[in-house]
Amino acid sequence: MNQFTKPAVILFDVNETLLDMxxxxxxxxxxxxxxxxxxxxxxxxxxxxxxxxxxxxxxxxxxxxxxxxxxxxxxxxxxxxxxxxxxxxxxxxHLKPYKDVKPGLQLLKQQGLRLATLTNSPQQTLMTQLSNSALTSYFEANLSVDAVRKFKPAVEPYQHAAAVLGVAPSEILMVAAHGWDIAGAAAAGMQTAFIRRKGQAPYTLAPKPDYSCRHIKDLANTLSVLQPGNPEAVSAR
Amino acid sequence: MNQFTKPAVILFDVNETLLDMxxxxxxxxxxxxxxxxxxxxxxxxxxxxxxxxxxxxxxxxxxxxxxxxxxxxxxxxxxxxxxxxxxxxxxxxHLKPYKDVKPGLQLLKQQGLRLATLTNSPQQTLMTQLSNSALTSYFEANLSVDAVRKFKPAVEPYQHAAAVLGVAPSEILMVAAHGWDIAGAAAAGMQTAFIRRKGQAPYTLAPKPDYSCRHIKDLANTLSVLQPGNPEAVSAR
CATH class of the missing domain: 1.10.150.240 (Putative phosphatase; domain 2)
Known part of the structure; x- marks a missing residue:
């Protein structure tokens, strides 16, 4: 796993990670x-x-x-x-983003990172959610498990995302507020970042997330010190 | 599916189906x-x-x-x-069986049916549970998903049970108080009986259970009118 190598794409879970339920x-x-x-x-x-x-x-x-x-x-x-x-x-x-989300996404884009979403919600719900929360413009691709008819954390949706985005799973950093989503992304060979939303915790029987951050801005600041492709050992824990 | 054909083996889920949690x-x-x-x-x-x-x-x-x-x-x-x-x-x-369980199991045995258990619990927990609830003598086999390292409702534990018991899945009636267990057994080709314990309901997006009974005695009475291998259309609903 390319832990602490700067990822090419940041892939976000949506419900409870970006949007406040x-x-x-x-x-x-x-x-x-x-x-x-x-x-x-x-x-x-x-x-x-x-x-x-x-x-x-x-x-x-x-x-x-x-x-x-x-x-x-x-x-x-x-x-x-x-x-x-x-x-x-x-x-x-009709959910609103947590207040750290837009500034965090902005900071990530300023670093030249590619941003995308991957959700268990249907494709149509996803597009409505992003439009109503004014997040659409941040992402180059918005993916639903609908395309492969298997829910996260099965390996298929993560592999599908890597294929659509044209990168190896190890070049993707999956960001989620759910232990199960982190577990699935790790099993698919992705880097992982756990966002510590209230009431959520990583699953202790799965591999530890590569990053554990309070929110998206925190994640953006953590990644900002990494050089592209440089496996620098920066701990965000 | 051999609906309403008398099964050869009755396979029981344990927690919340036989034992009161x-x-x-x-x-x-x-x-x-x-x-x-x-x-x-x-x-x-x-x-x-x-x-x-x-x-x-x-x-x-x-x-x-x-x-x-x-x-x-x-x-x-x-x-x-x-x-x-x-x-x-x-x-x-150290759980106790619901009060309908022992009389129900007795009635099923009197009909010459073979009885077994299949649980997500570890093998050792299962044996302890059956011993402490004085249910051991009713069953010819007690199976844990440990043997295949996949939890119900994945198809593997049901297929493993059929192999160990030496019958086709269609000759087994899976009995459970959980919609997800019934869904898995049906996907594996078994007959299914849902026990309506308090707070439980079948999963409406999966095939309807072949039988829906208040408790194990009720199930035994329902099965008593079926002839072996005779696909008589008796509705227990």
Whole structure:
């Protein structure tokens, strides 16, 4: 692994890494009448996306999100109507970036780095999210697992991203606020940066992330001291 | 799929299907200081077992359970010490069967059916669980995913079970209280029975279970009217 070699492309996860899901969290907690409603729902959504990976079927992330809301409602012994479900899920398209994101992306671009996104969300949701959060212009490519019909952290979406971007996986730095995403990128041979958003932690049974940063600006500052292709040993931990 | 053909072997999931996890639930809720602590932890455990499937690594379910307890603690902003974690996880070996389980297993044996278990837990935990709950004598084989180092619902553990039991997957009825387990068994070509334990629901994006029963006695009564190898159309729904 080219740890501490300056990457050619920075590849970002989107939900909870760039975009703040707080409005969805509040809404889901409200309709499930539980302070943990969002966590239970989003956990089921992630779990069942991998159930689909493991049973060789594919529904997009929005469709699984809808089914997972039913599972969460049963778990919490609540009734949630179709209208409420739709209202909660539609908020996914209208999230705002965390305040460190735009300045951080700007700093990364100033270093001449190529920027792209890779998400479990459907392609259309991704484009809506980037447009509504005014992030579109920062990225040269925006990729959804839709293209390969396997959810992260399976190896296929990461390999697909490397192929589309025309670089080796080792030249890509995957940036995410989820331990599972970091684990998948590392398994695919990418460099990894974990963003320490509130409530998130790396998965201790997977390889340690190459970088661990408070936010995107912090990551940009860390990378700014690396020379292109120079395996300088700079620790960001 | 041999729906409504009498199976040769009934294969049981263990945790939450045969054994009541209430003591673990209470303890985990207590150490995480949240009424949803258990659900968040067990959800993370299941999710990260599939992260391991998808990234081609394997730690046993107990080891992942320990790491998932750390992730749940971060999610809920709680501190959980090693001693507390160990105390919670050790309860997994001392669960009691739901009250329908022994009479149900007895009825199934009286029909001449072969009974076995297949669990994500490590082999040693499984044997301890069955011994402490006085269920060992009901089963001719007790199988852990340890043998194939892939967690359910990947196809490998189900195929392994069929091979060990010496029957085709279609001659096995997989019994579980989890939608994801039913989905995996169906993908492997097994018949499926969903047990409607509290808080559990089938996964609506996977094939519908062949049987949906309140409990194991209910399942035994449903199967009692089927003739061996006779594809009689009896609906248990």
């Amino acid at each position: 707080t409005p969805v969290k509040r809404k889901v907690n409200s309709i499930l009448d539980s302070r943990s409603g969002f966590r239970i729902w989003f956990g089921l959504l992630l779990q069942y996306s991998l159930v689909e990976n493991c049973t060789n079927q594919y529904h997009d992330f929005a469709t699984i999100g809808n089914a997972a809301l039913d599972l969460a409602a049963v778990a919490l012994d609540e009734e949630v109507g179709e209208h409420e479900k739709k209202a909660a899920l539609s908020l996914m398209g | 209430t003591p673990v639930k209470r303890k985990v809720n207590s150490i995480l200081d949240s009424r949803s602590g258990f659900r968040i932890w067990f959800g993370l455990l299941l999710q990260y077992s599939l992260v391991e499937n998808c990234t081609n690594q394997y730690h046993d379910f107990a080891t992942i359970g320990n790491a998932a307890l750390d992730l749940a603690a971060v999610a809920l902003d709680e501190e959980v010490g090693e001693h507390e974690k160990k105390a919670a996880l050790s309860l997994m070996g």
